Amino acid sequence: MKVLIVYGSETGNTESLAEALGEQISAAGHTVKVLNAADASAEGLCTGYDAVLFGCSAWGTDEVELQGDFNALFEEFDSIDIKGKKAACFASGDSSFEHYCGAVDVIEDRLGSLGATLMEEGLRVEGDYSGNKDDVDAWGQKIIAAL
Numbered sequence: 571m572k573v574l575i576v577y578g579s580e581t582g583n584t585e586s587l588a589e590a591l592g593e594q595i596s597a598a599g600h601t602v603k604v605l606n607a608a609d610a611s612a613e614g615l616c617t618g619y620d621a622v623l624f625g626c627s628a629w630g631t632d633e634v635e636l637q638g639d640f641n642a643l644f645e646e647f648d649s650i651d652i653k654g655k656k657a658a659c660f661a662s663g664d665s666s667f668e669h670y671c672g673a674v675d676v677i678e679d680r681l682g683s684l685g686a687t688l689m690e691e692g693l694r695v696e697g698d699y700s701g702n703k704d705d706v707d708a709w710g711q712k713i714i715a716a717l
């Protein structure tokens with residue numbers, strides 16, 4: 571399978587999840603591209619891929635604000651060509667905030683309305699990969715099983 575992992579990360583936490591998931595999924599024999607949202611453009615983003623994972627941290631206080639680079643992409647999500655494809659979301663967050671890893675909910679909602687098939691409930695992680703290896707690896711295994 572061809573898998574795209576696109577992430578937005580301010581301080582590197584979500585990036586560490588994206589990199590770890592990319593290594594895990596490619597070690598399982600799939601072709602994986604890990605792409606920073608800062609380097610991505612929306613038009614046809616998912617064309618040619620069988621499955622896409624979206625990772626994004628949340629900012630803002632009263633309501634969820636998607637990480638800046640990802641938000642720019644999200645504003646043009648209509649054109650990413652995700653309809654009928656497998657997708658899943660992941661995020662790093664801080665559970666002291668009301669909307670813990672709130673980007674997962676926002677992106678999952680939008681993916682649903684765009685006609686993507688969600689493979690798994692979104693992954694929510696406190697901090698980076700190093701403190702959450704077991705949870706991230708277990709989620710990655712579920713994604714591999716669902717590809």
Ligand SMILES: Cc1cc2nc3c(=O)[nH]c(=O)nc-3n(C[C@H](O)[C@H](O)[C@H](O)COP(=O)(O)O)c2cc1C
Nearest residue numbers: 579580581582583584627629630663664667670671
């Ligand atoms: C002003 C501000 C608002 C934040 N809002 C949220 C939030 O709503 N939900 C959450 O889970 N984390 C929130 N965070 C924490 C970051 O999302 C968290 O540190 C995350 O790990 C950063 O990931 P990144 O390095 O990939 O950007 C906030 C942090 C700040 C400074």
